[in-house]
Amino acid sequence: MNKEFMSGNHSFGEAAIRAGCKHYFGYPITPQNELGEYMSEHLPKAGGVFLQSESETAAINMVEGASAVGARVMTSSSSPGISLKQEGISYLAGLELPAVIVNVMRGGPGLGDISAAQGDYFQATRGGGHGDYRTPVYAPASVQEIADLTYKAFDTADKYRTPVMVLSDGLIGQMKEPVVFPKKIEKLPEKEWALRGMGSGPSRLMASFHIDPAVIERHNWKLFRKYQEIEKNETMYETYMTDDADIIAIAYGCTARIAKGAIKRVRKDGIKAGLIRPITLWPFPSQIIKDTASKIKKYIVFEMSTGQMLDDVLLAVEGRIKVQFHGRPGGAIPTPAEFARIIYREYQLESKS
Amino acid sequence: MSKTKNKVVIRTEYCKGCGLCAAVCKKGVLQTSENLNKQGYYYMEPAEGAECTGCMSCTLVCPDLAIEVYSE
Amino acid sequence: MKLKNPWPIYFKKDVETHYCPGCGHGIVHRLISEAVEELDVGKRTICVNPAGCAVIAYNYLNVDCIESAHGRGTAVATGLKRARPDLFVISYQGDGDLAAIGTAETIHSANRGECFTAVLINNAVYGMTGGQMAPTTLLSQKTTTTPTGRTSGNDGYPLHITDVVATFKGVAYAERVAVNGPAAVQRAKKALKNAFQAQIDGLGYSIIEVLSPCPVNWKMSPIEAWKWIDDVLSKEFPLGVLADRRPKAV
Ligand SMILES: Cc1ncc(C[n+]2csc(CCOP(=O)(O)OP(=O)(O)O)c2C)c(N)n1
Ligand code: SF4
Ligand code: SF4
Ligand code: SF4
Numbered sequence: 001m002n003k004e005f006m007s008g009n010h011s012f013g014e015a016a017i018r019a020g021c022k023h024y025f026g027y028p029i030t031p032q033n034e035l036g037e038y039m040s041e042h043l044p045k046a047g048g049v050f051l052q053s054e055s056e057t058a059a060i061n062m063v064e065g066a067s068a069v070g071a072r073v074m075t076s077s078s079s080p081g082i083s084l085k086q087e088g089i090s091y092l093a094g095l096e097l098p099a100v101i102v103n104v105m106r107g108g109p110g111l112g113d114i115s116a117a118q119g120d121y122f123q124a125t126r127g128g129g130h131g132d133y134r135t136p137v138y139a140p141a142s143v144q145e146i147a148d149l150t151y152k153a154f155d156t157a158d159k160y161r162t163p164v165m166v167l168s169d170g171l172i173g174q175m176k177e178p179v180v181f182p183k184k185i186e187k188l189p190e191k192e193w194a195l196r197g198m199g200s201g202p203s204r205l206m207a208s209f210h211i212d213p214a215v216i217e218r219h220n221w222k223l224f225r226k227y228q229e230i231e232k233n234e235t236m237y238e239t240y241m242t243d244d245a246d247i248i249a250i251a252y253g254c255t256a257r258i259a260k261g262a263i264k265r266v267r268k269d270g271i272k273a274g275l276i277r278p279i280t281l282w283p284f285p286s287q288i289i290k291d292t293a294s295k296i297k298k299y300i301v302f303e304m305s306t307g308q309m310l311d312d313v314l315l316a317v318e319g320r321i322k323v324q325f326h327g328r329p330g331g332a333i334p335t336p337a338e339f340a341r342i343i344y345r346e347y348q349l350e351s352k353s
Numbered sequence: 354m355s356k357t358k359n360k361v362v363i364r365t366e367y368c369k370g371c372g373l374c375a376a377v378c379k380k381g382v383l384q385t386s387e388n389l390n391k392q393g394y395y396y397m398e399p400a401e402g403a404e405c406t407g408c409m410s411c412t413l414v415c416p417d418l419a420i421e422v423y424s425e
Numbered sequence: 426m427k428l429k430n431p432w433p434i435y436f437k438k439d440v441e442t443h444y445c446p447g448c449g450h451g452i453v454h455r456l457i458s459e460a461v462e463e464l465d466v467g468k469r470t471i472c473v474n475p476a477g478c479a480v481i482a483y484n485y486l487n488v489d490c491i492e493s494a495h496g497r498g499t500a501v502a503t504g505l506k507r508a509r510p511d512l513f514v515i516s517y518q519g520d521g522d523l524a525a526i527g528t529a530e531t532i533h534s535a536n537r538g539e540c541f542t543a544v545l546i547n548n549a550v551y552g553m554t555g556g557q558m559a560p561t562t563l564l565s566q567k568t569t570t571t572p573t574g575r576t577s578g579n580d581g582y583p584l585h586i587t588d589v590v591a592t593f594k595g596v597a598y599a600e601r602v603a604v605n606g607p608a609a610v611q612r613a614k615k616a617l618k619n620a621f622q623a624q625i626d627g628l629g630y631s632i633i634e635v636l637s638p639c640p641v642n643w644k645m646s647p648i649e650a651w652k653w654i655d656d657v658l659s660k661e662f663p664l665g666v667l668a669d670r671r672p673k674a675v
Contacts, residue, residue, distance in 0.1 A: 023504070023507065023508055049508070051507060053500070053533075054529050054530065054532075057497065057500070057529075057530075058497070058500040058503075058529065058530050058533065061493060061497035061500030061501050061504065061530070062500050062503050062504035062507070064497075064500075064501050064504060065473075065491070065501040065502060065503060065504020065506070066504040066507060067504070068491050068501075068504070068505060069471075069505055069508045069512065071509075073508070087494055088497070091492075091494050095491075195471055195489045195491060196489070196512070197468050197469035197470060197471060197513070198468045198469075198487075198488060198489060199468055200468070203487050203488050203489050205489070205490050206490070206491040207474075207483060207492040208492060209481065209492055211481075
């Protein structure tokens with residue numbers, strides 16, 4: 001297998017092309033520009049189409065068109081641009097159209113800054129756009145995982161006919177690491193539901209609108225059952241040194257890497273700390289948190305925000321044990337030493353009580 | 354030349370009584386019925402004795418494809 | 426006796442449209458279905474229906490259809506056509522849709538010369554939401570959001586979007602027509618066929634703007650609405666070919 005040394009943003013592009021993505025529509029925004037640039041160079045060579053759209057709004061609606069005729073299609077942006085895509089993502093969910101949307105998060109709200117941040121967790125996992133829907137969200141913590149999860153995101157999108165988000169941040173997006181890419185898919189199966197003109201059959205229709213609320217209610221329950229299937233089959237997480245742990249950190253994406261560094265440090269001093277790293281943010285790995293809650297003293301949630309994933313942790317814990325939060329919002333990047341200090345402090349507090 | 358015979362038929366359930374067909378018919382073939390259709394409109398009907406020339410003007414302007422014209 | 430106007434095969438049979446009496450949408454739907462049949466592209470047609478009175482045009486047109494968000498029809502059409510250039514794509518849009526909320530998508534898809542046809546229904550109001558001001562509303566025209574009439578000071582001027590895009594090199598064909606009488610309807614059909622043929626020939630973007638009656642929101646009878654198009658609306662929006670970059674026949 002060929003190991004390559006590549007940035008996260010380029011890896012998104014390469015993995016998508018290998019997954020059979022033939023169409024990319026997007027609008028420039030830092031810190032994810034390298035992804036669009038990579039696609040503009042490599043997608044046409046792979047027989048695909050790269051189009052720089054007039055806005056993120058236009059891009060996500062171009063995605064709707066390409067997806068409707070059965071293409072594997074991707075768009076990417078960073079936080080402010082993802083806000084503009086939300087209406088379109090809601091339509092994709094309603095029309096049951098597969099697509100992969102990459103968010104390389106930056107600091108917000110507003111224009112914020114171009115540093116890495118995790119302030120879009122609510123937007124990504126709560127639907128983001130209007131209406132009663134969910135978006136599966138993958139949160140890679142390394143360049144290798146960007147490749148693997150982007151590849152997987154296309155399969156999940158097609159399998160469940162749903163938009164899927166890969167939620168990353170400016171740190172992993174711009175970092176270079178060794179990466180081994182999955183095999184290139186040469187031929188994808190036909191999508192029998194796609195629009196293609198009537199041909200010799202009856203006309204087909206893709207619509208989420210209906211005058212009769214009963215029809216839309218049925219549609220919502222159908223989507224709900226699909227989301228239950230996704231929760232059952234697609235939840236992903238990693239555990240690190242949790243078996244003997246007294247205290248467990250919960251973090252995703254680049255924050256989880258920083259937390260891992262902190263855990264390595266405190267372990268040297270005999271502190272039994274571990275890590276749960278959600279890889280899917282929706283569906284959220286609540287079960288592993290419920291399962292470990294009875295065996296440990298405390299969770300510490302680390303996020304590069306003022307506490308968003310924290311809500312999901314609290315819902316899973318159901319008040320059984322203490323949950324401490326430590327966050328750095330707005331593009332501030334924490335260090336392993338900083339997290340280690342928090343772990344020491346919380347550990348000492350627990351030993352006293 | 355023998356005169357061709359034409360006949361206009363209104364699909365009354367689809368007619369919305371907008372009157373545009375009657376407005377364009379130079380022969381005064383179409384008139385509003387005294388009855389309502391299921392949609393609740395006073396639909397059009399051919400007037401008795403009026404002669405349709407088969408000019409198709411009414412079919413061109415009918416927004417509801419409610420007019421059929423037959424000829425021999 | 427023989428039926429002289431057989432049912433167009435790309436119009437669904439035995440459905441009552443939800444349009445108001447005398448509305449122009451029904452006529453334009455019929456013209457589209459006839460034109461795709463005559464040009465033999467119906468079996469590879471996809472029509473995009475954004476929010477607006479015609480959002481459920483898919484219940485009437487017997488071709489593949491896809492819904493789009495308000496204003497985004499031309500972006501969806503771009504995606505369709507880029508992914509499947511062999512398909513025949515129509516983006517059917519209201520004036521609010523194409524010339525207000527979707528202006529950016531309109532301008533840029535036209536400027537890129539995306540090879541699909543936009544059909545713009547200019548009825549000078551927002552029909553679906555109950556008759557509010559549209560970008561095409563005339564000065565002094567009363568709507569539910571210009572109760573004393575549109576003023577240039579507050580609302581600006583009627584927007585001539587088709588004239589704007591007609592200046593773009595990516596636009597192969599642009600024409601403004603009306604559907605307020607038998608001759609106008611025939612001219613409208615010819616214009617649609619010109620635009621469709623430009624798409625079939627791969628010449629780029631084409632757009633047909635249709636001055637279309639909305640009697641209910643204009644508070645007129647269907648016949649008065651026709652007359653208003655002649656006397657007033659077409660004075661602001663003159664009919665005719667606005668761009669024709671098709672190669673001249675030799
Ligand atoms: C984002 C968004 N904003 C507003 C609306 C509400 N809306 C639906 S159709 C419409 C305007 C329709 O007017 P037009 O495009 O001129 O078409 P018409 O109904 O007149 O045929 C509006 C404002 C919407 N569906 N989506
Ligand atoms: S075909 Fe001509 S003459 Fe006959 S009813 Fe219609 S408009 Fe009148
Ligand atoms: S034009 Fe059509 S819908 Fe209108 S009155 Fe005549 S038949 Fe009826
Ligand atoms: S509101 Fe106007 S545009 Fe809408 S269906 Fe009625 S007449 Fe037609």
